[in-house]
Every structure is written in structure tokens, then in C-alpha cells.
Amino acid sequence: MKRAFLMLMTLALLCAPLTALAEGTLTTTGGNEIDTAALEHQAADAPAVYFTHDLSSAGLQAVYSALGREAKGNNIAVKISTGENGSNYLRVELIGDFVKSVNGTIVENNTAYGGQRAGTAMHYQLAKDHGYTDIANVDILDAEGSMTLPVTNGTRLTENYVGSHTANYDFLVVLSHFKGHAMGGFGGALKNLSIGCASADGKAWIHSGGTSMNNMWGGEQDAFLEAMAEAASSVVSYFGEGERCIYINVMNRLSVDCDCDGSPAEPDMHDIGILASLDPVALDQASVDLVYASPDGASLIRRIESRNGVHTLEHAEEIGFGSRAYTLVVMDD
Numbered sequence: 296m297k298r299a300f301l302m303l304m305t306l307a308l309l310c311a312p313l314t315a316l317a318e319g320t321l322t323t324t325g326g327n328e329i330d331t332a333a334l335e336h337q338a339a340d341a342p343a344v345y346f347t348h349d350l351s352s353a354g355l356q357a358v359y360s361a362l363g364r365e366a367k368g369n370n371i372a373v374k375i376s377t378g379e380n381g382s383n384y385l386r387v388e389l390i391g392d393f394v395k396s397v398n399g400t401i402v403e404n405n406t407a408y409g410g411q412r413a414g415t416a417m418h419y420q421l422a423k424d425h426g427y428t429d430i431a432n433v434d435i436l437d438a439e440g441s442m443t444l445p446v447t448n449g450t451r452l453t454e455n456y457v458g459s460h461t462a463n464y465d466f467l468v469v470l471s472h473f474k475g476h477a478m479g480g481f482g483g484a485l486k487n488l489s490i491g492c493a494s495a496d497g498k499a500w501i502h503s504g505g506t507s508m509n510n511m512w513g514g515e516q517d518a519f520l521e522a523m524a525e526a527a528s529s530v531v532s533y534f535g536e537g538e539r540c541i542y543i544n545v546m547n548r549l550s551v552d553c554d555c556d557g558s559p560a561e562p563d564m565h566d567i568g569i570l571a572s573l574d575p576v577a578l579d580q581a582s583v584d585l586v587y588a589s590p591d592g593a594s595l596i597r598r599i600e601s602r603n604g605v606h607t608l609e610h611a612e613e614i615g616f617g618s619r620a621y622t623l624v625v626m627d628d
Contacts, residue, residue, distance in 0.1 A: 317623040323589070324350040324547065325565020331623060333588040334581070338620035342574035344581040347626045350547055350566055352392045357626060358571035359393065362541055366397040368465025373399035373431070374487055375470050377422050379411055379557035383548035385472050387426035390545075399468060400432045404458045404491065406555065407498040407511055436460040437494035444533050448614045449525035451518055452505040455489075456497030457530065466539045467530070469575065473544040473582045475551035475595050478502070479523065480604020482553045483582050484542045484575035485611065488527035501526050517606055524611035527575065531616070542575045544582050551598040564591040576617025580608050 316339055317331040331337065345361040347354045359366075373394050378384025394401065405418055412418040415438040422433045436458025446452040471487040479486055490498055499511035504518025514522075531537045546567035552559035567585050572578035583605060586592040599605065612619050 317625050321346065321625050322348055322627065323565060323567045323585075324348045325567070327565050327589055327591065329585065329588045331625075334584040334623060335587070336580050336584055336619050336621060337623055339622065341620035341622045342572060342577040342618050343624050344570055344572040344577055344621045345624045345626055346568055346570050346581075348568040349627065350389070350545070350568055352389060354569050355390065355393045355543070355545070356396065358543060358569050359541070361624070361626060362571055362573060364541055364573060366399065366466050366468050366541060368539070370464045371397055371399045371466045371468065372402040372434075372461075372464040373397065373468045373470055374402050374491055376472060376487065376491060376554045377401075377403045377412060377418065377425060377427060378554035380421070380424070381557040382554040382559055383472065383474060383550055383562075384425060384554045385470070385545060387430050390470060391430040394431045397468060400434050400464075401427050401430075402434045402436050402458075402460070402464070404437045404493060404498070405435060405495045407495045407502070408555070410555070410557070413495070434460055434463075436492070441494040441496055444529040446525050446529045447532070448528060448616065450614070451522040452500075452525045452529075455526040455529040456494050456500055457492050458494045461492065461533070467534045469540065469542045471542070471544050472548070472554055473546045474549055474553055475598040476553040476602070476604070477556065478602060479520065479607065480599040480602030481579075481583060481595070483544050483579040485523060485527045485579050485607055488530045488575060489523040490526075492530045493526060497526070516603060520603065520607045521610040524607050524616060525614065528611065528614065528616040531575070537573070541571065541573065542578050543569065543571045544578055545569050546582060546585065549586070549595055551594050560594075563594050564589060572621070574617045574621070576608055576611045576619060577621035580619045581621050581623055583608070
């Protein structure tokens with residue numbers, strides 16, 4: 296899978312127009328000015344990451360259109376986190392028009408830690424309460440158990456367990472709320488692909504670093520982070536080595552806590568905007584770099600560093616799954 300993915304990435308870069316490094320400053324949704332020279336992993340002719348500070352339905356549609364890859368097929372999965380009550384989950388006012396425009400089904404999996412989304416019936420009710428059933432059909436992918444995906448490039452995993460309904464979909468839209476995370480340091484596209492696409496059993500498997508489905512909290516931290524990268528790679532491989540995937544990060548309500556926390560810390564930094572890419576590693580790295588370059592990102596930076604969060608991206612690149620280098624394309628005037 297590593298060789299195939301790298302070949303596809305190389306072809307994509309050769310066939311795409313060359314992109315120049317963003318220069319000068321960009322303005323975030325919250326009004327912060329960020330010097331693009333401070334974005335550590337920008338590189339010429341690297342995978343494009345599109346950015347807009349227009350944190351609206353129109354902005355979301357704009358970054359999707361910029362990707363140049365249409366979500367198409369008989370069944371299109373839009374993977375979000377349905378979020379616990381009280382969390383900063385993506386609101387239907389922001390994502391509703393986009394989900395309808397791609398004729399998507401909102402998909403999720405049950406949790407392994409308890410809470411309001413641990414059982415299928417409760418989970419459907421919560422999705423309804425959050426307004427998701429008003430904009431699309433909702434499918435709990437592991438309502439009927441798991442299916443196994445091979446991990447061919449891993450050092451922690453040889454297989455990954457995702458909801459069995461994953462087999463019903465032709466195309467995957469990974470629509471993530473970027474924020475902090477109590478265990479991963481941050482959550483973006485890779486977490487949504489790994490823990491998010493995993494069945495309840497699969498979540499425990501990843502958290503343990505591929506050692507147990509019964510003791511999800513017993514694994515080493517770096518093993519967990521590496522298992523996330525490897526699980527994410529198996530999902531992308533399943534969808535045509537990524538040819539049937541797109542990735543979008545919404546950077547608002549940037550709490551240090553994730554949407555699995557019903558009582559998250561109140562964000563103490565301004566909203567940043569919406570980013571999209573055909574490379575999930577580049578997308579998450581650009582999102583992390585924007586946090587580091589923001590004048591008010593200290594709390595989230597501490598959360599990322601305290602969990603060694605960037606190691607997920609380091610390991611992803613090491614196993615040939617995506618690129619930490621990116622070229623930021625600022626779409627705003």
C-alpha cells in the first residue's frame with residue numbers, strides 16, 4: 296500500500312498545476328493576522344491545502360470546489376463526529392447545505408468509552424437531537440458489527456476494525472472538526488479516519504496500540520498515536536488508495552477538548568477558518584501549523600505537546616501515508 300500511495304501522490308502532483316508558497320499574511324475568521332512564513336511545513340510544489348476564513352456554508356462549499364474532486368457514486372459517506380451533548384460538534388447550520396449538495400449520508404460509529412453514543416439506539420437519537428437527521432440519512436456503521444481492513448504498512452497493526460456498513464459506500468468525505476483531544480493531543484482528519492471510522496471494538500484496538508480489545512487504556516502513548524496513523528491509512532487504502540476520498544477540517548470552537556467530551560473547556564483562541572486537501576496528513580499538519588502561528592494558541596499548543604500529538608503525523612509520513620509538507624492556497628481576497 297505504501298508504494299501505491301506514493302505513486303498516486305506523485306502522479307497527482309505531476310498532473311496538477313504547480314502551486315506557489317503563500318506569502319505575506321492571512322486573516323483568520325477571528326481576525327488574527329498570521330505571517331505565512333511562520334507556517335513551518337510549507338514547501339513549494341507540495342500537496343495543496345486550501346484555506347478560507349469564510350467560516351460559513353459558502354466557505355465550506357468553496358474549499359470543496361477548489362479540490363477539483365467530485366464526491367460521486369451511488370452512496371457517499373460524510374464522516375463527522377456526532378458529538379456528545381454539550382460539546383462543540385459541527386452544527387447543521389454550517390454543514391447542512393454541503394451535505395445535501397453531495398447527496399451524502401452522515402456516518403458514525405459507536406463509542407467504546409460509554410456516554411450517549413455507546414449504543415446504536417441512543418446514538419441515532421442523539422444524531423436526531425443534534426439536527427443531523429434533518430439534513431441527511433444517518434448510518435451508524437457498526438450497528439451490525441465490524442469488518443476487517445488489512446494494514447499493510449504498519450509497525451503496530453496488521454488489521455483494523457471498522458463498522459461493517461462501510462462496505463456500502465463508494466466515496467468518503469472526511470468532514471472533521473479540528474480541536475484538541477485529551478489523549479491524541481489534537482483531533483482532525485487522521486483521528487476521524489482512524490478512531491472515527493473504527494467500530495467500538497476497533498477503537499479499543501487502536502487505543503491499545505494493537506494489543507487488546509479489552510483494555511483500551513493499557514497501551515503506550517506513542518503506540519496509540521502510531522496505531523491511529525496506521526488505521527487511518529487502511530481506511531484510505533480501502534477507498535481506492537484515496538482516489539475516492541476528500542478531507543476537510545473546520546477550525547472553529549478550538550477547545551483543548553474533543554467532541555467526545557460533554558463538558559469541554561471553553562476555547563480561549565479565535566476561530567481560524569476552513570481547510571481542505573486531497574492529502575489528510577498535509578491537511579492536519581497545516582491545521583497544526585496555523586495553531587502554532589496564532590497569537591492566542593498557547594493552550595491548544597500545550598495540549599498537543601503534552602500528548603506528543605504531532606507524532607501521529609510523523610509516523611504517517613514515515614510509513615508512506617501522506618506528506619507533512621504542503622502548499623497553503625489562501626482563497627480569500
